[in-house]
Amino acid sequence: MNFDFSDDAKALREQARRFLDERATTKVARTQMAADSPYDTMLWTQVVELGWTAARVPEAMGGLGLGGDEACVLAEEIGRSLAPVPFMSTLLATEALVLVGTEEQQTRWLGGFAEGALIGCVGWGEGDAASPARAGAKVTGDRITGIKVPVPDLMAADVALVSAQGPDGVQLYVIDLSDPGVTREAADTIDLVRRHGRLTLTNAPCAPLGTPDTYHEWLDRAAILTSFEALGTASAAMAMAIGYAKERTAFGQKIGRYQGVKHKCADMYIKLELARAHALHGAWAMQDGAAELRQAAAAARVASLDALAYCAEENLQIHGGTGFTWDSDCQFYYRRNRAIVAALGSKTWWSDRLVRALERRNALAA
Amino acid sequence: MNFDFSDDAKALREQARRFLDERATTKVARTQMAADSPYDTMLWTQVVELGWTAARVPEAMGGLGLGGDEACVLAEEIGRSLAPVPFMSTLLATEALVLVGTEEQQTRWLGGFAEGALIGCVGWGEGDAASPARAGAKVTGDRITGIKVPVPDLMAADVALVSAQGPDGVQLYVIDLSDPGVTREAADTIDLVRRHGRLTLTNAPCAPLGTPDTYHEWLDRAAILTSFEALGTASAAMAMAIGYAKERTAFGQKIGRYQGVKHKCADMYIKLELARAHALHGAWAMQDGAAELRQAAAAARVASLDALAYCAEENLQIHGGTGFTWDSDCQFYYRRNRAIVAALGSKTWWSDRLVRALERRNALAA
Amino acid sequence: MDFNDTPQEAEYRTKVRAWIDANIGEFRDVPDTMDRADFVARSKRWQTKKYEAGFTGITWPKAFGGQGLGPMNQIVFNQEESRFHAPTELFSIGLGMCIPTVFSHGSQALIDRYVAKALSGEEVWCQLFSEPVAGSDLAGIRTKAVKDGDDWVIDGQKVWTTNAHLSDFGIIVCRTDPSKPKHKGLTMFIVDMHAPGVEARPLKQMSGGSDFNEVFFTGVRVADSHRVGAEGDGWKVALTTLMNERLAVGGKPRHAPGYATLLDMAKRVQRDDGAAIEAADVRQRIAATYIADEGIKLTQMRALSALSKGEMPGPESSIAKVVVAKTMQDMAAFALDLSESGGFVTGAETDPDVARLQGSYLWSAGLRIAGGTDEILRNIIAERVLGLPGDLRPDKDLPFNAAA
């Protein structure tokens, strides 16, 4: 039994954490809140130099050809640090291109991702309560029309992968953001650090990326990677809460002595470790191409959203009045929680998907 | 504004509580657990002598002609004491007969209820996940065929009101339990104190009681009365928990000092008072024949089931190991919780009914 | 049971309604644009009108310029007043909390000087209790006042002060004897908010607005004649004030979205398998929200019924804030989830219901803390209502300057 990351992945995690602890503090996130640039370009340069955008890119395309394990640990550390760089967006785009991109598509984009010359992003939302399974954006021939919002890191990106209704169903399409018929503008969201955009496509050129089936497989993989991101963010919120509980005094005791605070912290840990177990299961399924991929991904998504919401909300609560101020870092986690929901759809949608996977498995077993 | 019980009802409540505190202790419930008789006949005689079964019976039928307020406070005190007598069953039957019984039906049964010569019961369940809105039992002409289980106090009763599919829909029918075609046998349930039965009707004589519409109005009234019963039971569980928390020591402190215990008790109180507000709203709507009856009843039902489940479960939890023993009274509340769910259907069903009422009201207002 | 006025209440309501209808005029709605000075002037005009008509200090003793009427009269007035958007918030803390403290514990000279001018709207008041290190544990106050001749000199920092920048005076609790146990060394004063050394700075909240202030005191002099209550009695005096606060903080913020918002939204939202309103989880959430919000309203009606009969309301009103705040947060999160990616985008094009829910999600995080955290309120319910023992407080009897 070896249900754990490889030693290589763990070493990468350590390296990433050390780098981000030093370089991507919450001060960096706070600076980004007020910045003109859609991301921290200096930090991004360093991230690229560390080879993180090359990790999942095949060696033939100029990447490192690393496995899903490495992508998962990097996602977790990026989530922990709140680093304002388009890493998750590029990673999710990479994952789709690696999975089903044509050689031409891979050649066109992946090398650029690896060396940091290009940035990718993905968008499923349409701002009006669509679900990942549906899309109002529509493809006719090799042209696409529709609106995608919110798209994380849109303003930073060179290419967007978007879900749209094609002839065979909803699937991903590749949009070169420099093409005619493509309009993008910044979109304000609850998250003030990670920038989002509104992508308006008017008969814009597009190319299919895989099929409706592979779109769903990509959703699974994206859910697993995003679960690790969420775990990282939730862990950081929990750490902040624990730190404050150990330090703040009320009524002559550290507030961490009160079971009202203490049990909240324990519940954070419980939710986090449940989510971690499922996320790790997802990492295994992704790497192994296991039949459990769909259920593992959905469980990881649901459990990690649950952990993140709880840690973000109760971290602020444990901080009391000071946690509600603009100057407190609590708001970063409280807001990012909503960003991670928006990135891939709600707990409800993924719970339903989980049960569908369980039903299918039971039907096969019967 | 006078959103409170009348002074008369409050005086009756005090009297009832004093009597039951003395006479219907949990020891009485424990004795009943092992008794042959389906209820405590001596206690029942006293309850009848106090006029409680006569309370809601019109004066013309030998009753006291009291209002819904009095019925509500009696239900709450019976719920608090767990008194093993067929009071709630007879009260719910009385309510239906008073609401829509023909003069003949009222004359046949209500006088007997008032003087204690007859006992009533009601049954909607069919043991297989029916809902209060549906029935497998079927009426053809003046005969009924079907099974009703669990029916509270069936083995004690002379008459049963049961829901069945009639020509116009599901509604109540009156079954004289001494008629041919009626078979009854004891049914074991999770509640070991309140006895239930299985009623098998094979082409048995029956008479309609009201209409499908009035069946639903009766359901509302029954929900309100049962909410008060649930409030009483939940209050008793909370009182038991608080008593123990004040008395039991662990790690050198009364356990009531620990926020883990203290906040549970506060949550019990919060849930109870929310339920009480809605139940009182129900009592007002019942008395006033207000348009809000349906929504008030459903809200009272949902809130009181929520309070009862929480108080029953967490009372046991606060007691620790001793609470899990057979000799502890915790089990009475833990088990009764399930009896009160079974008496009228689940929180889910009533939540749906509440929202339907809100939708209807909104549609009318629009 | 009924929800009607008593004859006395009905009579008072008729009188109030007639007066308000005749006088509401410019106060009927909020003007489209209004700067700070306009807001203050407008608030004062309305307050003065009410004062002159005998509708201020309704429940206060006549000796202090009040009307000597019962709490139901105040409630009836508030209900009638709330049919319009009259500007009342500038005076709510001064008249609801500060001035009752002044006339309960202050000298006759202070009463003569301050009460009428507050009542008439001439002077605005704020309350200076909370500090960065003294929130839930309010008695941990560190702002100090040191005796200097006939004056006291105040140094320290207060926080979460509503309207500090608009106020003329404030009541402030200071530590006057750090060698006494924490509850014993406090004293209450009236401080002139325009005095040298007083600096109010807006405090930006997570939700973006600045509804509160931080107030810094640097060598601020207050005459001993402006002490409220005896030296060392500050905690006792503050409790009077806080008792009034507990009554004030409770219900759902006006205009906050409730179950009806969720119901409307659920009718519009389509899930993969149909309208959200048909889904059992959505219906259960609507039901739970109704039960919480309407349950609190009904609980408040129980309190009003007691007041109407001249009785003390029961302890059940203590559940209000803890229920309302958490329900707001949970419902808002659910509704934003329901709206999928749409629940995340802000700005002018956002559906107005969704925008209100976004506001609710942020604001509820503060509401769960303001006026007592969920945890403190549960402690209060458990201890004061249910009679459970208090948490151990190791610092309770230690000299303040000896405690950790």
Next chain:
Amino acid sequence: MDFNDTPQEAEYRTKVRAWIDANIGEFRDVPDTMDRADFVARSKRWQTKKYEAGFTGITWPKAFGGQGLGPMNQIVFNQEESRFHAPTELFSIGLGMCIPTVFSHGSQALIDRYVAKALSGEEVWCQLFSEPVAGSDLAGIRTKAVKDGDDWVIDGQKVWTTNAHLSDFGIIVCRTDPSKPKHKGLTMFIVDMHAPGVEARPLKQMSGGSDFNEVFFTGVRVADSHRVGAEGDGWKVALTTLMNERLAVGGKPRHAPGYATLLDMAKRVQRDDGAAIEAADVRQRIAATYIADEGIKLTQMRALSALSKGEMPGPESSIAKVVVAKTMQDMAAFALDLSESGGFVTGAETDPDVARLQGSYLWSAGLRIAGGTDEILRNIIAERVLGLPGDLRPDKDLPFNAAA
């Protein structure tokens, strides 16, 4: 990542499986009827077989009669053994908790006398720690042992003792010096369960069964040679035992209904508006149950992976019981609700799934308490894993007989 055996594990598994297949014989299934004597005899026969084949004390040092292998060998053996219904429960406490305590802290004479006979199944052991007044606060033990010549005389009562009535010996913690602080005045002994003055009575649980005993001690004599560890070291010795217990109590009880039960049931149940399985609330509950139960299984696999690599498992296993027990209670209540009136009727005609859920609803109430209440387990996680400070314990340093 993989879920496969290492080559060493695979080799051991092959060997174990071959032996079990060849020897399981009568132990393959549980006989239809079995009285207490049959159960004990049968359990001992299986234990003796394993002992003779070298499959007992797998992880114990060879010096104590063990096999000196790693934890994965024990786990592989358990996995293979659990393919059948072999009777192992009679020895789980003795070999899992009591005897490791004896060989860690007992004299060589005690080791020589007791270890081999426990391992071979000849003698059965129980653990006598909890008392009516000492549950969560185990150090509050009042059963006293008083020195009398070379003996100790034990008086008091223990409770929640598994298999007391079937045991030959027990390890018991007694208070030997009530003038010391509570953790300091305790001593551990080995007590002969057949000695005069020992009386085990079955303790009936709310769920109806009697899986535990109360044990009364009246003037029971134990030789000082049967002391385990030094006088006054009882708490330290008991912690060794408890450390082993925490590892044992955790997963979902075998055969307890899980998400698959709920899923099956939801397919059969019709609500007013269709099959329950189509309803969003039901699907969310199935998902939540899957996440809890499977999450714990996966967490345990993380621990096994660490053991397999020769590392210490991380602290995450500490979440198991608190998750499993509450999930069981909530899921059972939901499923019984789903079944409406059907979830309430018990007896032979009840649907077997519903009957198991009814059992779960009752049993889970006990599981939330046994081996540490939800509250104690949260304290442990917060304090030992997250490093938060402990609750204040005012009695910690007081002499036991002076504390309240």
